[in-house]
Amino acid sequence: MATSQKGGKATSGSKSPGGSKSSGSRSAKASGSGSRSKKSAAPAPKTSRTGSAATAPKGRAATAKAAEKKEHPVERLAVRAKGEDKKLLLKLYEDMLLIRRFEEKAGQMYGMGLIGGFCHLYIGQEAVVVGMQSALEDTVDAVVTSYRDHGHMLATGMESKGVMAELTGRRGGYSKGKGGSMHMFSRERKFFGGHGIVGAQVPIGTGVAFAMKYLEEPGVCVTYLGDGAVNQGQVYESFNMAALWKIPVIYVIENNKYGMGTSTARAAANSQELYHRGQAYGIPGMQVDGMDVLAVRHASQEVLEHVKGGKGPYIMEMMTYRYRGHSMSDPAKYRSKEEVQRMRSEHDPIDRLRQMLLQEGHADEAALKEIDKRVKEVVTDAAEFAQNSPEPDESELWTDIYTADQPPQAAE
Amino acid sequence: MPTNILMPALSPTMTEGTLAKWLVKEGDMISAGDVIAEIETDKATMEVEAVDEGTLGKIVVSEGTEGVPVNDVIAVLLEEGESAGDIDVEAQKEASPPAPSGGDEGSGDSEDAATESKAPAQAKKQEAAPESEEPAPEPEWDGPTKTQTVREALRDAMAEEMRRDSKVFLMGEEVAEYQGAYKVTQGLLDEFGAKRVIDTPITEHGFTGLGVGAAMYGIRPIVEFMTFNFAMQAIDQIINSAAKTLYMSGGQIQSPIVFRGPNGAAARVAAQHSQDYANWYANVPGLKVVAPWSAADAKGLLKSAIRDPNPVIFLENEVLYGQSFEVPDSDDWTVPIGKARIVRPGKDVTLVTHSICVGRCLEAAEKLAGEGIEAEVIDLRTIRPMDTATIVKSVKKTNRCVSVDEGWPTCGIGAEIIAVMMEQAFDYLDAPVIRVTGKDVPMPYAANLEKLALPQTDDVIQAAKTVCYAD
Ligand SMILES: Cc1ncc(C[n+]2csc(CCOP(=O)(O)OP(=O)(O)O)c2C)c(N)n1
Ligand SMILES: [Mg+2]
Numbered sequence: 043m044a045t046s047q048k049g050g051k052a053t054s055g056s057k058s059p060g061g062s063k064s065s066g067s068r069s070a071k072a073s074g075s076g077s078r079s080k081k082s083a084a085p086a087p088k089t090s091r092t093g094s095a096a097t098a099p100k101g102r103a104a105t106a107k108a109a110e111k112k113e114h115p116v117e118r119l120a121v122r123a124k125g126e127d128k129k130l131l132l133k134l135y136e137d138m139l140l141i142r143r144f145e146e147k148a149g150q151m152y153g154m155g156l157i158g159g160f161c162h163l164y165i166g167q168e169a170v171v172v173g174m175q176s177a178l179e180d181t182v183d184a185v186v187t188s189y190r191d192h193g194h195m196l197a198t199g200m201e202s203k204g205v206m207a208e209l210t211g212r213r214g215g216y217s218k219g220k221g222g223s224m225h226m227f228s229r230e231r232k233f234f235g236g237h238g239i240v241g242a243q244v245p246i247g248t249g250v251a252f253a254m255k256y257l258e259e260p261g262v263c264v265t266y267l268g269d270g271a272v273n274q275g276q277v278y279e280s281f282n283m284a285a286l287w288k289i290p291v292i293y294v295i296e297n298n299k300y301g302m303g304t305s306t307a308r309a310a311a312n313s314q315e316l317y318h319r320g321q322a323y324g325i326p327g328m329q330v331d332g333m334d335v336l337a338v339r340h341a342s343q344e345v346l347e348h349v350k351g352g353k354g355p356y357i358m359e360m361m362t363y364r365y366r367g368h369s370m371s372d373p374a375k376y377r378s379k380e381e382v383q384r385m386r387s388e389h390d391p392i393d394r395l396r397q398m399l400l401q402e403g404h405a406d407e408a409a410l411k412e413i414d415k416r417v418k419e420v421v422t423d424a425a426e427f428a429q430n431s432p433e434p435d436e437s438e439l440w441t442d443i444y445t446a447d448q449p450p451q452a453a454e
Numbered sequence: 455m456p457t458n459i460l461m462p463a464l465s466p467t468m469t470e471g472t473l474a475k476w477l478v479k480e481g482d483m484i485s486a487g488d489v490i491a492e493i494e495t496d497k498a499t500m501e502v503e504a505v506d507e508g509t510l511g512k513i514v515v516s517e518g519t520e521g522v523p524v525n526d527v528i529a530v531l532l533e534e535g536e537s538a539g540d541i542d543v544e545a546q547k548e549a550s551p552p553a554p555s556g557g558d559e560g561s562g563d564s565e566d567a568a569t570e571s572k573a574p575a576q577a578k579k580q581e582a583a584p585e586s587e588e589p590a591p592e593p594e595w596d597g598p599t600k601t602q603t604v605r606e607a608l609r610d611a612m613a614e615e616m617r618r619d620s621k622v623f624l625m626g627e628e629v630a631e632y633q634g635a636y637k638v639t640q641g642l643l644d645e646f647g648a649k650r651v652i653d654t655p656i657t658e659h660g661f662t663g664l665g666v667g668a669a670m671y672g673i674r675p676i677v678e679f680m681t682f683n684f685a686m687q688a689i690d691q692i693i694n695s696a697a698k699t700l701y702m703s704g705g706q707i708q709s710p711i712v713f714r715g716p717n718g719a720a721a722r723v724a725a726q727h728s729q730d731y732a733n734w735y736a737n738v739p740g741l742k743v744v745a746p747w748s749a750a751d752a753k754g755l756l757k758s759a760i761r762d763p764n765p766v767i768f769l770e771n772e773v774l775y776g777q778s779f780e781v782p783d784s785d786d787w788t789v790p791i792g793k794a795r796i797v798r799p800g801k802d803v804t805l806v807t808h809s810i811c812v813g814r815c816l817e818a819a820e821k822l823a824g825e826g827i828e829a830e831v832i833d834l835r836t837i838r839p840m841d842t843a844t845i846v847k848s849v850k851k852t853n854r855c856v857s858v859d860e861g862w863p864t865c866g867i868g869a870e871i872i873a874v875m876m877e878q879a880f881d882y883l884d885a886p887v888i889r890v891t892g893k894d895v896p897m898p899y900a901a902n903l904e905k906l907a908l909p910q911t912d913d914v915i916q917a918a919k920t921v922c923y924a925d
Contacts, residue, residue, distance in 0.1 A: 239694050245664045
C-alpha cells in the first residue's frame with residue numbers, strides 16, 4: 043500500500059489514472075495510510091494513523107499500475123490476467139456464471155411460486171464474491187454476510203442443490219427448510235450465515251475472527267456488508283474492537299449504490315468514500331472495481347497478506363451494482379432503466395471476462411460453451427432437486443430450538 | 455423441447471397482471487437475462503427477464519392483454535434445431551405450479567400471507583419448546599460446605615470453569631483491571647490473563663454480537679453486562695442471533711454463550727437502572743433463563759450455564775451479591791438448569807418465586823406459620839424452561855397458589871404461572887391464583903415511593919391469606 047500519495051488518492055501500490063476523473067476506472071483507491079481524497083469535505087485528521095497497509099508485492103503493484111493505464115475494462119482485465127493460470131481464469135468465469143444462472147433460476151422459481159417470502163438476488167455483483175473467494179484459503183477462512191447471500195454460499199463451495207432446496211423450504215435444504223433464503227450456514231465450508239438484520243452480521247463476523255485468533259488458527263473472517271448497512275451503529279462498535287484487538291477480519295462493503303430504494307448518496311455522509319469509514323480507528327481502506335473479478339482478486343490477495351500478517355482489520359469497498367430489484371417485488375422507481383442498462387452492457391463482470399478470455403486466447407467459443415452447458419446442468423439439477431425434495435417433516439417444527447450437542451470446536 | 459415462458463409473479467401477493475409490452479418479437483434470439491417484456495400490476499410496472507436462451511418461437515399473449523393469470527404461458531422459446539411446429543401450448547399449461555405466498559419488504563403487504571391459521575394443532579401443542587433432554591436430577595450434597603457470598607460463589611464458578619476449559623473466556627465492561635463494577639470478577643484477570651478476561655469498550659451491541667459470533671465459531675464466551683438495563687442495547691443480537699441461529703441453521707450452529715449480570719431493582723437508582731427483564735427473555739424460544747437466589751444455586755447454575763451448548767441468560771441481583779449462604783465445597787458440583795427447588799415445605803399454600811423475592815417469601819412463610827398457615831416456598835431458579843411439574847405437584851397438595859416476583863405485572867412471570875395453573879392444575883385449585891408483582895410504574899427514585907413500587911413481605915402475607923380465605 044502506498045504510504046504517501048500526491049493528489050490525494052492512494053492506491054494499492056499504484057495511482058488510479060487521472061485521480062480526479064470521476065468514473066471510468068474505479069480501481070483501488072486506498073485510505074488509512076496518510077491518504078485521503080480531495081473530494082472529502084472534512085479536514086484531514088492530523089493524527090498519524092496506525093494499522094497502515096502492507097506494501098504490495100512488487101510484481102503485483104506493477105501489474106495493477108499497468109492495468110490502470112488501460113482505458114477499456116476488458117484491456118485492464120487482460121493486463122491483470124498476465125501471470126494468472128488459465129485454469130484459474132476459467133474457474134473464475136465458471137464460478138461467476140454459476141451464481142448468475144442460479145440466481146436467474148431462483149428468480150424464475152420465485153415467479154412460479156416455488157420460493158416464498160424475501161428473495162434477494164445477487165445478479166451483477168458476482169465478481170465481488172468470486173474474486174474474494176479465489177484468494178481465500180479453502181476451509182481455513184470464514185465468510186459471513188447479510189441476506190443477499192446465495193452467491194456467497196455458492197462461492198464458498200456450498201452445493202447448489204442444498205441452497206436451492208432451502209429456497210423452496212424443503213427437507214434437503216441447508217437448514218432443513220427452516221431458514222430460507224436469508225439463513226443458511228455451513229460449518230464445513232466455514233460459512234456463518236446469512237443474517238437478516240441489516241448490520242448484525244458485522245459484529246458476528248468480527249466475533250468469528252476473534253475466535254480464530256483466540257484459538258490461534260490461521261484464518262480470517264471475511265465479513266460482507268452493504269452500503270446501507272455501513273451506517274449502522276454496531277458496525278463502528280465492531281470497527282473499534284477489531285482495530286483495538288487486532289482481529290483478523292476483512293470488512294467488504296458491497297457498494298451496489300442502493301439500500302432498497304435509497305441511493306448511497308442519500309443515506310451516507312461522504313458517500314463517495316465508504317472505504318474511509320475506518321479511518322478514525324486507523325483501519326486502512328481500499329476502493330476496488332467490484333465489476334472486475336481480477337481487480338478484486340488481486341486486492342483481496344494484498345489485503346489478506348496484511349490481515350494474516352497480524353496487522354488487524356481492513357476495509358474493502360467494492361464498487362458494484364445489482365441489476366435486479368432489492369428483493370423480488372421492487373418496482374425500481376428510484377433509478378432509471380438507462381442506468382441499469384448501461385451497467386449491464388458496459389460493466390457486466392461476466393461479459394467482460396468472457397470477452398477477455400476469447401480475445402487473449404485463454405479459451406475459444408467451444409470451451410466457453412462447454413462451461414455454459416455444465417453450469418446450466420448444475421442449476422437445472424438443483425432446481426429439480428429443490429422441487430422434488432419433500433417438505434420438512436412436521437416434527438421438525440419442534441427440533442433445533444435447544445441442543446444437547448456441544449459445537450465441534452467447543453467440545454473438550 | 456420448447457421452453458415455455460410463464461407469466462411471473464412479481465410480488466408475493468400478485469395473482470394476475472397486465473402484459474403491457476413486448477420488447478422482443480417472434481424470431482428474435484434471446485439470451486438469459488435479456489429483458490423481454492414489461493408487466494403491470496396495480497402497484498408497479500416491472501420487467502420480465504429471460505431465464506433461458508433460444509429463439510422466441512411464439513408470443514402467446516399479445517401486448518396490452520389485461521388480467522393474465524400468474525403462471526400462464528405467455529410465450530414459447532425454441533432451442534437450436536426446433537421450429538414453431540414443436541409448440542404445444544395447451545399441454546404445457548397444465549403443469550402450472552401454485553401461486554406464491556409469503557411477504558416481501560417494500561411491497562406493503564408483507565408477512566400476513568405466511569401466517570395461515572394452524573389453530574387446532576396449536577391448542578394441543580401449547581407447551582414451550584421442548585428441551586432436547588430432561589434435566590439431570592440434582593445431585594444430593596452431603597459433603598463439606600463453606601460460607602460464601604453470592605458474589606464469591608459466582609466468581610468461583612467462573613474461575614473453576616475457566617480452569618476446566620481453556621475455551622471459556624469472560625468479556626464485559628470493567629471486568630478485568632477494575633475487577634468488576636460489582637467486584638464479581640475479582641482476581642480473574644490475575645489468574646487467567648488479558649487474553650481470557652477482557653475489558654470491552656462501552657459498546658454493548660457490538661461486544662454482544664462479537665460474543666455470539668465467537669460462540670458460533672466454537673469458543674465459550676461469558677458476557678457480563680454491567681447491569682441488564684444496558685443489555686437492551688444488545689437485545690437484537692441476543693434474540694435474533696444467539697437464540698434463533700440453531701433453529702435457522704437446521705441444528706448446525708450452536709451458540710454456547712452466557713449473558714450474565716445484575717438484573718432487577720437496585721437501590722435508589724431510579725427508572726432507567728432498575729428493571730426486571732426475566733419475562734422479556736423468558737418469552738424467547740432458544741434462550742434458557744436462570745435467576746438464582748442462594749449462593750449455592752448461583753454457583754451450581756452458573757457452572758451449568760457455562761457448560762451448556764445453548765445461550766443462557768443468567769440474571770443476578772445486585773442486592774443479593776453480599777448475602778451469605780452455605781455452598782458445597784467442591785469444584786465438580788453443579789445444579790441442573792430447569793429444576794425448581796422447594797426451599798420450605800408447607801401444606802396450606804404454595805408461594806412460587808425466584809431471585810430476591812425468595813427471601814421475602816421465606817420471611818412471609820415464617821410469619822404465616824405463626825398464624826397457623828404453612829406456606830410451601832418454591833424457588834424456580836430457572837425461569838425458562840420452567841419446572842412446572844414441581845409447581846403443579848405442590849398445588850395438588852396445597853390447592854392454593856401465589857406467585858411473587860419483582861417484574862411488572864402485565865404479561866409477566868406471574869401471568870405465566872397463573873396460565874400454567876389454569877392449564878394444568880385447575881381442578882385442584884380452591885381459590886383463584888394471585889400474583890404479587892412490582893407495581894405497574896417506572897421505578898421511582900424517592901425512598902418511600904421505591905418501597906411502594908416493590909413487592910414487600912407484607913404483600914406476600916396478605917396475598918397468602920387471601921387465597922386461604924383467612925382474612
Ligand atoms: C435493522 C434492519 N433495518 C431494516 C431492515 C430492512 N432492510 C432489509 S435490506 C435493507 C437495505 C440494505 O441495503 P444495503 O446494506 O445497501 O444492502 P443491499 O440490499 O444493497 O445488498 C433494509 C432497509 C432490516 N432487515 N434490518
Ligand atoms: Mg446496497
